Amino acid sequence: MEASIKALFTSYTDDEISRLIEYGAEKKEQHSDAMTRLLQVKDKIRLFIGIEERFLPSVVTDVNFVQYKAGQTIIKQGDTTKELFLILRGECNIYVGKDKIGTVKAGQVLGEVAGIFNKKRNATIIAVKANTMALSFVVNEANVNNHPKQFLVLYKNLAKELSFKLEEINVKYTKQCNIQSEELLV
């Protein structure tokens, strides 16, 4: 093996490894509680399926578990915030202006359009039930080039989420208008 290649296989003694682990142990506390919890439940969240666990902290940032009272605003129409919300518990209503246009339940994602496409919030989301719980996070776009594959998976999952929503809207619209789904433009 060439010397330059050999230099790439540095090995560490047991003592050195113990010291590395010891120094790094301080970092364990650096994972925010929210991120640690997120990593624990990652596989149950549709949005993060396929993203390697070790890369998740690089893909999403500012992770927080937030609890809302009934009637509390989660997202305000017109705002320029970038968080995405995954509803973990409870229920929320969606309003455009003063009109209620839908409901979001646990397991669904909110705010992906503004969060990904840097647009103003196009609806207001208000918690309906007491103790509504959401996981908020920001897509860490600064890392797109470092983890292109992980972001590809995330964006595909987001696209699926959006397509589920479109499907729901179509079904609702079909029922309201009593028309056949084939007549809809999708």
Place this chain on the structure above:
Amino acid sequence: MRIEEEEIGQLVEDFIISYFEIVEQVTGHHLDFIEENELIVPELDFVKLKRFVDTELNNLKNFDPNIAVGLLSKVYKDVENLTKYMTDFNRGTKISGVIFTRDFLNSVKPYQQLVDELTLTKSAADRHQSHMRQTDAQIDAIGIAKTPAEQEALKNLKKKNVDAMHHYMENKDKAKELQMELIELENAMKDEFFGQFEENRDYYLEQLHHIINVKTYYIDKILWHNAKKSDAIHKFFKEAQIKGDYDMKTFIQYYLRNINISKTSKDDWHSYLQECLKSL
């Protein structure tokens, strides 16, 4: 086509395995190390922050050169080697078109046989064309045959000329067919090759980035661990009125407080450091 589709897939796969063999060994070695010892994957991008880690290291080394020896020096060298390797790997694999032509096609025997056959056929066509021109010139030189000997010579030359023209056309047509076959084969292999090549390239770049990220994070950790135990660094912190823990966060704050941003053109870098403070 001389190679079946499945065979093309296999040829490309074999080449890719062999081409990425070293990077597979390198990344495998380090990923095993990281996973076996459950090393921490930082939330921040320490590949990007390496620049600041170097700033910290150089500053602190001025006060106490001993903090940069031993394990720190070893991990630092490890990261330097890996970073150079990643840069070379990135640069070397960017020219996938050249790798396809120079390395891959050269390794495919049926393709090379086709190239050889085409070269021989073109050369035969050239030879017959030259013979044809030669006999054309000889026929022109005789002009109108007056004597029986001249008539016989002219007859022989015309026969040779027709034969040469026949062989020339035959080889020219064959060369055209071979050329088309070659292009068809190249295109069939191209699709398979670039798909697999780019996928592997991206995968290994991502793994290398991950490894360097983790190890650079540990450089920072060891650095501050050593700094915490150094009297000279304690003195420096006291004199510079640096308050806070002995860690990157404190040093970023100190750095941002003490540099004259208006005199530098690193606004993006400073904003990035400010952003990092939120996660530290």
